[in-house]
Amino acid sequence: MANSSQTYLSALQTPFGTRSLYDSVCYCNRCGMCANVCPSYQQTQQEPFSPRGRNQILRQFISGKLKAKRNRKLLEGIIRSCALCGRCVQNCPGRISTPQHVLELRRRTKISLFPRTLFYLLRLRQKSPTLFAGIVRGGLFLRRLGLLQFISCISGIAWVKHALEILPPKITFPVYKEVKDPTLIYLPSLEAEFMMPSLFEQAYKLASKEHHVTVWRNTASGLFEYVYGDLRCARKLLRGLITRHARTGNGRLPILTDSMDVYNFLVSAPQLFAEFPAFEKKAVDFSASIRYVTDFFPKKLNKGKAASSSVQLFCATAFSQDVSLELKIRQILCTLFEKNFVECGYKQGIVPLSGYGFVISTHAPAYALSAVQGMAVSQTQSVFVTNGLTALELSFYVHKFYPAAQVRHIVELGDNYAKFPTREPINSRTKTQTSC
Ligand code: SF4
Numbered sequence: 299m300a301n302s303s304q305t306y307l308s309a310l311q312t313p314f315g316t317r318s319l320y321d322s323v324c325y326c327n328r329c330g331m332c333a334n335v336c337p338s339y340q341q342t343q344q345e346p347f348s349p350r351g352r353n354q355i356l357r358q359f360i361s362g363k364l365k366a367k368r369n370r371k372l373l374e375g376i377i378r379s380c381a382l383c384g385r386c387v388q389n390c391p392g393r394i395s396t397p398q399h400v401l402e403l404r405r406r407t408k409i410s411l412f413p414r415t416l417f418y419l420l421r422l423r424q425k426s427p428t429l430f431a432g433i434v435r436g437g438l439f440l441r442r443l444g445l446l447q448f449i450s451c452i453s454g455i456a457w458v459k460h461a462l463e464i465l466p467p468k469i470t471f472p473v474y475k476e477v478k479d480p481t482l483i484y485l486p487s488l489e490a491e492f493m494m495p496s497l498f499e500q501a502y503k504l505a506s507k508e509h510h511v512t513v514w515r516n517t518a519s520g521l522f523e524y525v526y527g528d529l530r531c532a533r534k535l536l537r538g539l540i541t542r543h544a545r546t547g548n549g550r551l552p553i554l555t556d557s558m559d560v561y562n563f564l565v566s567a568p569q570l571f572a573e574f575p576a577f578e579k580k581a582v583d584f585s586a587s588i589r590y591v592t593d594f595f596p597k598k599l600n601k602g603k604a605a606s607s608s609v610q611l612f613c614a615t616a617f618s619q620d621v622s623l624e625l626k627i628r629q630i631l632c633t634l635f636e637k638n639f640v641e642c643g644y645k646q647g648i649v650p651l652s653g654y655g656f657v658i659s660t661h662a663p664a665y666a667l668s669a670v671q672g673m674a675v676s677q678t679q680s681v682f683v684t685n686g687l688t689a690l691e692l693s694f695y696v697h698k699f700y701p702a703a704q705v706r707h708i709v710e711l712g713d714n715y716a717k718f719p720t721r722e723p724i725n726s727r728t729k730t731q732t733s734c
């Protein structure tokens with residue numbers, strides 16, 4: 299039995315079954331098919347910054363050939379430049395989970411990525427949800443008065459500046475009714491609850507058509523802590539969620555999330571509790587109850603007055619090797635937009651952004667700009683994303699550099715796709731590769 303204080307995973311669930319980290323890394327046959335899709339390799343053109351390079355370095359690290367103390371700079375570089383976008387997994391014949399390997403390396407070297415202040419603030423969401431909500435509301439109030447700009451220059455909380463830049467100008471907190479006998483639990487992401495009220499409202503409205511929805515407000519999923527490298531805290535939060543779910547509606551209620559990253563993280567709960575036999579079965583049941591917003595779309599999607607120019611999907615996540623959900627979303631877009639749904643080739647520099655995959659500030663803008671550039675090359679008018687934070691981050695760059703385009707969360711298609719706003723194509727040029 300595992301020690302509950304263990305700070306890293308001793309086994310991963312891989313396409314080849316449950317494997318030790320070393321075995322999982324060794325399945326990488328060094329074919330290099332992942333290199334061209336990796337944003338960090340595209341930027342640096344250096345082998346250690348490719349998925350293959352990361353796997354080889356991790357192998358040396360686990361086998362003791364590469365010492366953390368002596369090679370700290372190299373390890374920091376390869377950990378902090380990985381966007382956790384999961385593109386390498388999608389393009390790897392063996393579906394080697396390089397992002398999961400990077401996360402393990404993060405835990406084993408204790409090289410954290412996020413600023414401590416941000417980590418402690420988000421931890422407050424677990425320890426004192428009311429205080430957390432109060433701080434967010436207070437912060438938004440100060441922002442309206444224009445006072446937060448001054449705070450952002452204090453060392454350690456420079457991330458406030460980034461938050462100020464990407465947040466929409468006006469935020470009003472979502473309103474909903476409590477229900478007595480719920481048939482579904484909605485677990486809004488941090489961004490839906492505190493930054494994007496429209497995302498909350500759309501997901502809630504979609505689920506309410508068929509269900510009595512109860513909202514688990516201000517509930518941390520453990521994803522942030524997992525990515526940060528704090529496995530104990532991630533397990534604790536997830537265990538709390540699993541126990542609460544088991545006590546609500548006999549553990550039979552589906553749980554809706556609006557974030558694909560949260561979805562994939564929660565679905566992977568059995569991996570986190572594989573070494574805890576007493577809890578594993580509960581984790582498996584919990585994992586089977588997780589739903590993503592597209593599960594609540596109408597069964598029959600009638601093609602409406604859809605966009606008259608190219609539409610793309612930015613959908614990638616470090617937390618899943620199962621692409622079935624992504625394929626379903628692609629199918630929805632193909633049905634609704636037919637030949638206007640376009641996918642850019644990987645080499646065109648399309649990279650997904652992942653809010654949880656914050657990377658070092660020297661790389662982040664380059665990754666984002668290459669995504670916007672890819673949209674411009676294919677004259678894409680609308681790009682759909684599957685996470686709120688991605689929508690916020692990408693909107694910021696799109697608005698700045700390519701104002702003719704727009705970023706939408708996929709949930710927007712569930713209710714009013716027939717009325718989805720149309721825009722005239724910028725010009726008649728160009729689809730590089732159509733996927734329908
Ligand atoms: S991670 Fe996959 S695609 Fe990349 S080198 Fe290894 S086996 Fe090949």
Ligand code: SF4
Binds near residue numbers: 337349379396
């Ligand atoms: S997750 Fe993304 S950034 Fe990290 S190695 Fe894979 S492709 Fe590169």
